[in-house]
Amino acid sequence: MKDNPLRSLLAAAELTVLKFDNHRLRAINYRNRVIHDYYMMTYVRSGSAKLRVEDRVYDIPPGTVIFIPPLLEHDQYKDTDEETEFLWWHFTYRIQNAIDVLPFLRIPFIYPLRDHRRFEDAFDELMLCQNPEDGHLPKVILQKAKSLELLYVLLDSAVGQAGADNPELPPAGFLSLLLKIATRPEANLSLAELAKELHMNPTYVSNQFKKTFGKSPILLHREMKIAKAKSMLETGERTVADIGADLGFQDVQSFTRLFKKYAGISPSQYKRLFENRPV
Template identity: 30%
Template sequence: MDHRALLTSYLSNLKVDLLMADYNQCTTRWRDLDYTPDYSKFYYICGGEGWLKIGDKEYYPQPGELILMPEGVKQSYSCISERPFLKYWCHFSAKVGEINLFRVLELNHVCIPENPAAVEAAFQGITGSTQSDAVYAPLLGKSRLLELIAHYVMNHKLDEISYKNLGAARKLTAVLDYIAANIEHNITIHDLAEIAHMHPNYFMRLFKQQIGVPPIQYITRQKIDKAKDLLATTSGSVSEIADQLGFGDLFYFSRQFKKHAGLAPTEFRKQETGGVKP
């Protein structure tokens, strides 16, 4: 089963909230056992020693390692020497729709970033934003947190990422594959529910929970992405492209295109083919 489309959809619809962050040396009293946080954590170890337990797995992280401690999982930590951790850390939430990302995806808890300088820069931006009273600081913090999550995911091969609800993942993968293969046709909720072997009402709830947007909105986005490609690479008229993608009303197509792309179809084509820029 190819998870690429499903993973892309999860990540493109990800919403994050940054709760707390800092860079400091833990004290020798740094310790907590068997607690289950309702937020996720990243640690980036810069020096020292310590012990972590995430679920039933124990770790002794080394400098240069990035650790994910997902919400809803029993955890423990403690200092184990006179050289406690020196680390960047942040508390955050990451959701797709109403579901926590790490209740959907199973990722390794520890990775060694391929670009440690970029990870440290992201943490510096995150900690700086939490210490700033500028009105734009929360927005900058979220953007750097998304960057940090991207670095974490990038350090995993696709076959290293698994899905906790494999049944739902299989159904949604089949649905997304069908949408991609039939994007030039009219696709109904009934069609998709049949592929997933679900009642349409239950299917719509599951799709929005897992993907973050309703099925029709997702289909429209995919049609607009296809329209962008056709406008940039073919000579078909806007009307022909709208018809090809199943938009019966040219005005509706143009309105949806501008809503998602920020430009009218003709303006988009001019920009992509070397015409005037907006």
């Protein structure tokens, strides 16, 4: 079966749930709200509400999902005093906390949830896992499992519901290039090598990649190296020299120079920030 780069990108991403809760409200009035750095998904179990995006106002009946990406200005409010139950969570879905993969799915701002029973049951179980005082360690695993199940149910209903006027996916060749950059931070990639794989001019590849994904391929690959280096340094199990070598640097000086450019401190200083922390 032919490889699907988008499927591989989704598989490589990590779900991070920042906050979640269940609220029953008779009044809500968020105006011109903008969320930074994470996504918000809200599900209405009962009652109703309103959502404004740009110049359009949407009714939010029971069984509806609101999907708010970062930097989208919106209003969320109620115009009746009936009680409405909101199940909501804030999360990211990124590769090495650097590449956000959700924009490729073209998720609509609002859509009906098909398998609402499964979602509600999974969310209720997730709520039972949030007590930090509970010493039952397997609940940590259950919380991760339920979080992924929620994401699956939400995306399963969302994918394919976007209108025909939405932009097309990036070309498969550029998605494959993004996948290579995302999953091979240790490689020494050159623009000439990447362009050769696509049988295109290097300058054209760099410009189109930046236009599509916001950054040039080489810049993004450097950021992936630093993100991977941070995660390895945080464990404290490897020396700085070993980590630099694993990530393709010729010497520790080159590793230190690039790391300090992005992180503001040296790898050794960054590593010490995570030493002797309680488990």
